[in-house]
Every structure is written in C-alpha cells, then in structure tokens.
Amino acid sequence: MQRYTDQPTTLDVSDVLPEASLPKEKRTVLLLEDDQEFQGIMNEFLSSHGFKVVSVQNGVEGVHEVLASDFEVILCDMMMPSLPGDMFFRAVERMRPHLCNRFIFMTGHRGNPKVNDFIRNVNGTILSKPFHVDDLLEMIAFVQVRTAVN
Numbered sequence: 620m621q622r623y624t625d626q627p628t629t630l631d632v633s634d635v636l637p638e639a640s641l642p643k644e645k646r647t648v649l650l651l652e653d654d655q656e657f658q659g660i661m662n663e664f665l666s667s668h669g670f671k672v673v674s675v676q677n678g679v680e681g682v683h684e685v686l687a688s689d690f691e692v693i694l695c696d697m698m699m700p701s702l703p704g705d706m707f708f709r710a711v712e713r714m715r716p717h718l719c720n721r722f723i724f725m726t727g728h729r730g731n732p733k734v735n736d737f738i739r740n741v742n743g744t745i746l747s748k749p750f751h752v753d754d755l756l757e758m759i760a761f762v763q764v765r766t767a768v769n
Contacts, residue, residue: 678702
C-alpha cells in the first residue's frame with residue numbers, strides 16, 4: 620500500500636549527476652593592475668560576483684601566476700612597471716597560448732597609438748578606464764562564451 624503526502628519529494632542533485640558535472644571551484648580571474656586602490660576595488664567587486672581573484676601589480680608577477688595555474692579570464696592593465704600589458708601578453712602567447720583569448724585589456728590611454736596598434740594586431744578585447752562595472756561583467760561573459768566556443 621502506497622501512501623501519498625502533500626510533501627514534495629526531494630532529490631539530491633549528486634544522486635543524479637556525476638561528480639564531474641557539479642560545479643568545482645570559483646571561476647578564477649587573474650588581475651594585473653599596478654594601481655593598488657583600483658586593484659582593491661576590482662578585487663572586491665569581482666569577489667562579490669563569485670570570482671576567485673589572483674591580483675598582481677605587474678607583468679613579471681603575472682608570468683609567475685600564469686605558469687603556476689590556469690585562469691578563466693585575464694584582466695590586464697596595459698601600462699604597468701617592469702613588464703607592461705603588451706609584453707606580458709607576448710610572454711603568455713609563447714608559454715601558454717591557450718590563454719590568449721581570455722584577455723581583457725584595460726587602459727586609460729585609449730588614444731595611445733602603440734596601445735591601439737597592439738589591440739588591433741592581437742584582435743584584443745579592451746575596456747577603457749574609467750569603465751562601468753556592468754561593462755566589465757559583460758566583457759567577462761563575452762570572454763567566457765568565446766572560450767567555450769573555441
């Protein structure tokens with residue numbers, strides 16, 4: 620004899636889906652930004668939107684991070700000490716080329732011909748500072764879709 624109740628039955632997702640299809644860890648973003656105040660704001664904003672953020676202040680530190688792990692998105696300031704954004708990209712291109720389509724370049728120097736030529740030559744995605752946080756999230760979503768398709 621079966622008993623019916625008004626209570627809905629619950630199902631644990633892990634009973635149905637294999638472990639591999641469950642979300643693993645937070646989406647990881649590498650943030651290269653030499654302005655500590657702006658870096659802090661970006662770190663806090665991205666963390667509040669579910670991202671794990673690894674922050675560095677220049678391209679040399681970024682190279683170490685790229686060699687150590689993989690990133691879903693790389694937010695890269697163009698003008699940094701030690702190793703600027705274009706040179707950092709070229710280093711990543713040689714070491715971990717699969718990461719190149721995950722870059723979003725940030726710059727307050729949009730009118731700079733060198734920056735413009737570089738972005739055009741690598742078919743880069745760029746955010747001009749100052750930018751609205753919605754634009755940042757939209758660019759990240761664009762990179763995520765582009766990466767999923769490739």
